[in-house]
Amino acid sequence: MRSAALSLGLISGISAFRIPLSQALEQLPLADARKELVSSSGLQDQIHASNLLDRAKVLYGLAEQAIDEYNHPTRVIGSKGHLATLDYIYSTIVGLGDYYDVTNQSFPAVSGNVYESRLVLGHEVPVSARPMGLTPATKNKQPVYGQLILVSNQGCDVADYPSDLAGAIALIKRGTCPFGTKSELAGKAGALAAVVYNNEPGEMSGTLGTPSPNHVATFGLSDTDAAPFVHKLKHGKKVDSIAYIDATVDTIHTTNIIAQTKGGNPENCVMLGGHSDSVTEGPGINDDGSGTLTLLEIATQLTKYSINNCVRFAWWAAEEEGLLGSDYYVSVLSEEENLKIRLFMDYDMLASPNFAYQVYNATNAVNPVGSEELRDLYTEFYVSHGLNFSYIPFDGRSDYDGFIRNGIPGGGIATGAEGVKTEEEQMMYGGVAGDWYDPCYHQLCDNLGNLNATAWEINSKLVAHTVATYALSFEGFPARTGTNSNAMELEKRKYHGPKLLM
Known part of the structure; x- marks a missing residue:
């Protein structure tokens, strides 16, 4: 609401x-x-x-x-x-x-829980970093280490993802397409994790939506926290990064209740x-x-x-x-x-x-x-x-x-x-x-x-x-x-x- x-x-x-x-x-x-x-x-x-x-x-x-x-x-x-x-x-x-006539309507629902998470960019822990809803865990629910790599444009096309992204962590600008699409394309490109940063002022609480086997552990990040790292990467500097998410994504059954006079x-x-x-x-x-x-x-x-x-x-x-x-x-x-x-x-x-x-x-x-x-x-x-x-x-x-x-x-x-x-x-x-x-x-x-x-x-x-x-x-x-x-x-x-x- x-x-x-x-x-x-x-x-x-x-x-x-x-x-x-x-x-x-x-x-x-x-x-x-x-x-x-x-x-x-x-x-x-x-x-x-x-x-x-x-x-x-x-x-x-x-x-x-x-x-x-x-x-x-x-x-x-x-x-x-x-x-x-x-x-x-x-x-x-x-x-x-x-x-009333009362009906219980059972249906399958995707449920996601994040138990622990941490994102380190360079030597900083961005305070605005938040795991996306329905994000998978990092590999084996352990921290992953890699270079932060800037994705071109808004990361909505395969061509936006550079060849050196395999084994790295993708930094992607918000916009144009859903977060789930960005995470999926990052995963297909071999990224260990993804960070989507806001394209407008403020923090970002998002969801990947319908799970995909190609989704990778994904964080949302504010525009302010992302800005210095975007600047460094655009000027050819390296940013060592660590991403960690302990999470589960499961399908369970739950129930709507309908009461009609x-x-x-x-x-x-x-x-x-x-x-x-x-x-x-x-x-x-x-x-x-x-x-x-x-x-x-x-x-x-x-x-x-x-x-x-x-x-x-x-x-x-x-x-x-x-x-x-x-x-x-x-x-x-x-x-x-x-x-x-x-x-x-x-x-x-x-x-x-x-x-x-x-x-x-x-x-x-x-x-x-x-x-x-x-x-x-x-x-x-x-x-x-x-x-x-x-x-x-x-x-x-x-x-x-x-x-x-x-x-x-x-x-x-x-x-x-x-x-x-x-x-x-x-x-x-x-x-x-x-x-x-x-x-x-x-x-x-x-x-x-x-x-x-x-x-x-x-x-x-x-x-x-x-x-x-x-x-x-x-x-x-x-x-x-x-x-x-x-x-x-x-x-x-x-x-x-x-x-x-x-």
Whole structure:
């Protein structure tokens, strides 16, 4: 989740979305007459920060089940913490009675763990050096020694890799093609390891993506740390280097959990999801415990009401490994089942401590039609409550990506990850300018102390508002016409998940 703001604003003069009573009555035969028909105000009234925080305490306790294996709490896929999370979600939904049909969807997922790493260039240990996600280990999980060799251009063609790279360590500029392609070409050229340095200011947290037998141990490096070595190599000087990564890349099976209401029109489903897993480094109580638990609480409270359109909740696994769960789910949908999903809403990180109210800037011009209507529903909510909001890029960093690639309108809200809060945003939301929205993003400290209860409750009420709105009626919302996406240049995106791809 996951981006800095594109534009900021408090929009005035927009009234809150309302469903005319006549439209609701026209759809009433689809609802369960034994229960009150869902309303936005009614469902929102059931959402309380105290209930969310109680669930967070449970979730942290589940993450602690992984301490024996990982030496700290985590809910990474394959861990006891994640297995316990799945059991908690499933048992909670099943315990609600016969309101939902619940499905466990198992799928293969690539999981990577780095246990130790070190990069030495000349006599320096660059502080920004980070192993790429899904990197293999160095040979025999031992340090490798070699000259640092500069690769030409951006290292996207075989011809860019010099003949003397065999037995050396490749230094490659970021840009043009994915990191996985650079690592693979370096491996084919005989490199012992690869270092990809940033072509823009800042550090770099990337992933190699789908494993290849030709990948070599690969680090990411900031532009600043790389600059003196690039200069030396361009002037013919030698740089002795050492690379070491102890890592594993395995394929395991993990599980998506899908819960769909038995009531409501099954041909018109409002779908929403969040991911159930965390990174290896921590328990993930904000990322994405906050989204996971918001969905669980709303699914619980929705059982008090009847609905006109079906509601489908999803808890994705392996989001942190590259959106694997949501991608798999969409990939196996038939065209008929795809078209039953009127829209998908992504909820990833709703309680960041240094929060901003962020809305994905999903326009119809470059996304499936309906995405912009959903975006506007979010902004209308914030405006109606006198709250500021920020538009953020709809750039592929979370689980909506597979949906919009397959023609399903999408959108979502968030409260920020590693992006830096500006002074203007401090005026809008409070908090600390110059700090990350979530200073504990992807770290061990993403625990119970890493939640802003006020932001979490407001955003959970907004999620409830979206669910109630579309569970009641899709009047005025664009009809689905096909599964082809009008999203532009999707394959050129830098992200497919939380880590950079290129």
